[in-house]
Amino acid sequence: MSLVNIHEVHKYYGDLHVLKGINLNIKAGEVISIIGRSGSGKSTLLRCMNGLEKYQKGGITVDGKEVTTEEIQVRILARSVGMIFQSFNLFPHLTVGENIMLAPTIVLKKSKQEAQETAKAMLEKVGLADKFDSFPEKLSGGQQQRVAIARALAMNPKVLLCDEITSALDPELVGDVLKVLEQLAKEGMTLVLVTHEMNFARDVGDRVVFMHQGKVWEEGPAKEVFANPQTDELKNFVNSVL
Amino acid sequence: MLDFAALLPYSHVFIHGLITTVEISLLATVLGLVLGATFAVARQYGATWLSRIVNVYVELIRNTPFIVQLFFIFFGLPSIGLKLSAWEAGIIAMVVNLAAYSTEIIRAGLASTPKGQWEAGKVLGLSFKQTLFRVVIIPAIEKIYPALTSQCIIVMLGSAVLSQISVQDLTYAANFVQSRNFRSFESYLVTALLYLFLAILMRKAFNLIGKRLFSYRAER
Ligand SMILES: Nc1ncnc2c1ncn2[C@@H]1O[C@H](COP(=O)(O)OP(=O)(O)OP(=O)(O)O)[C@@H](O)[C@H]1O
Numbered sequence: 001m002s003l004v005n006i007h008e009v010h011k012y013y014g015d016l017h018v019l020k021g022i023n024l025n026i027k028a029g030e031v032i033s034i035i036g037r038s039g040s041g042k043s044t045l046l047r048c049m050n051g052l053e054k055y056q057k058g059g060i061t062v063d064g065k066e067v068t069t070e071e072i073q074v075r076i077l078a079r080s081v082g083m084i085f086q087s088f089n090l091f092p093h094l095t096v097g098e099n100i101m102l103a104p105t106i107v108l109k110k111s112k113q114e115a116q117e118t119a120k121a122m123l124e125k126v127g128l129a130d131k132f133d134s135f136p137e138k139l140s141g142g143q144q145q146r147v148a149i150a151r152a153l154a155m156n157p158k159v160l161l162c163d164e165i166t167s168a169l170d171p172e173l174v175g176d177v178l179k180v181l182e183q184l185a186k187e188g189m190t191l192v193l194v195t196h197e198m199n200f201a202r203d204v205g206d207r208v209v210f211m212h213q214g215k216v217w218e219e220g221p222a223k224e225v226f227a228n229p230q231t232d233e234l235k236n237f238v239n240s241v242l
Numbered sequence: 243m244l245d246f247a248a249l250l251p252y253s254h255v256f257i258h259g260l261i262t263t264v265e266i267s268l269l270a271t272v273l274g275l276v277l278g279a280t281f282a283v284a285r286q287y288g289a290t291w292l293s294r295i296v297n298v299y300v301e302l303i304r305n306t307p308f309i310v311q312l313f314f315i316f317f318g319l320p321s322i323g324l325k326l327s328a329w330e331a332g333i334i335a336m337v338v339n340l341a342a343y344s345t346e347i348i349r350a351g352l353a354s355t356p357k358g359q360w361e362a363g364k365v366l367g368l369s370f371k372q373t374l375f376r377v378v379i380i381p382a383i384e385k386i387y388p389a390l391t392s393q394c395i396i397v398m399l400g401s402a403v404l405s406q407i408s409v410q411d412l413t414y415a416a417n418f419v420q421s422r423n424f425r426s427f428e429s430y431l432v433t434a435l436l437y438l439f440l441a442i443l444m445r446k447a448f449n450l451i452g453k454r455l456f457s458y459r460a461e462r
């Protein structure tokens with residue numbers, strides 16, 4: 001039984017048919033990279049997987065639970081699905097520690113002490129143990145993004161969705177974030193990454209999903225997809241980005 | 243010749259007026275802001291009908307003179323059986339006025355919240371209320387804090403109008419004193435300076451509160 005189950009999902013923005021029958025199954029522990037041109041529906045698919053966007057047809061389940069956009073459902077789902085954004089979205093008025101502790105204390109109802117221990121452990125994991133009391137605006141982009149990862153991890157999710165999480169970073173900071181992702185992959189975290197980091201997708205990812213015009217155009221084991229693309233569209237795409 | 247010493251025998255009148263002005267302004271500021279914040283949330287996130295009602299109220303207050311609002315409450319309402327003391331009518335008028343302006347100001351702050359903040363709250367499992375109170379509200383108020391400060395000062399200065407319904411505030415004191423000693427220049431000059439002093443004091447107080455509320459901006 002797969003952890004994420006996407007079946008014939010269609011999504012419209014008004015008249016715009018953005019997802020045209022997506023089928024995708026993700027097993028626990030898999031690292032999936034979603035690649036494709038701008039506007040192909042990568043973000044939309046990711047956002048349908050945790051209830052941030054409505055889909056009109058088909059079905060998505062995560063860990064056996066159906067994904068909908070109802071507030072109560074989204075809140076239950078948030079315990080098993082973490083998400084990290086391109087723009088970090090840290091809470092500016094809270095310290096790094098408070099950012100990480102907020103949801104564990106008010107959503108999971110952990111004690112302050114327990115939440116603090118988790119927060120410190122997660123910060124350690126992303127290499128920012130000394131930033132517990134700093135405010136986000138004092139950190140570099142790469143550090144902020146690693147705090148966002150720690151914040152998501154503190155909820156102990158089963159799967160982590162990452163939407164171009166290195167795209168807003170200065171090139172020299174990208175590596176730090178990718179290193180954290182690689183470590184998580186090694187530890188068996190299920191990762192779904194929308195990414196333009198093709199080397200990372202090929203070397204760290206298990207599977208690559210190439211989206212084109214709202215469809216899963218081609219998919220397969222990461223190394224094969226890059227070495228031996230089957231469709232012209234993927235060939236062109238791979239040539240244009242590598 | 244100017245003769246400020248002529249005011250000295252009336253210093254207790256000025257002090258009494260000053261205290262009254264401070265009291266009503268303080269009360270109106272606190273109540274007006276609490277009400278304004280509540281209305282702003284209703285206006286921005288409430289059901290359409292609720293948002294519309296709040297909007298009608300805001301526009302009604304922002305597009306009519308304060309003195310007319312005050313007279314309506316003090317002289318008008320008794321004809322439908324609602325009799326208020328001058329002090330009560332004055333406070334209500336100020337609260338109603340500040341609440342309307344601050345609704346619009348605070349709403350603008352809420353509206354400027356980046357969508358990502360809401361989404362981050364959502365994917366962490368926070369409810370709408372939790373996200374609003376724990377995530378959105380402080381940075382939203384920070385953005386409009388200077389405007390909010392100015393509006394509160396405007397309403398404090400506007401309280402001078404309450405002397406028209408014989409609330410014994412600072413302006414009432416000035417009117418009273420100059421009618422006794424005919425020293426209008428001195429009376430009103432001193433009164434103006436006292437208002438100026440209050441305005442500066444108020445701005446200082448707001449800055450101090452702001453420093454605490456938004457301490458995350460300070461160097462650490
Ligand atoms: N909120 C929205 N309202 C209307 N149309 C939207 C909305 N969000 C996305 N779209 C449209 O849906 C299509 C897919 O967008 P999506 O953001 O999923 O693409 P993407 O593959 O993530 O692209 P990118 O690489 O640029 O991030 C695009 O045509 C986009 O214009």
Ligand SMILES: [Mg+2]
Pocket residue numbers: 042043044163
């Ligand atoms: Mg995108």
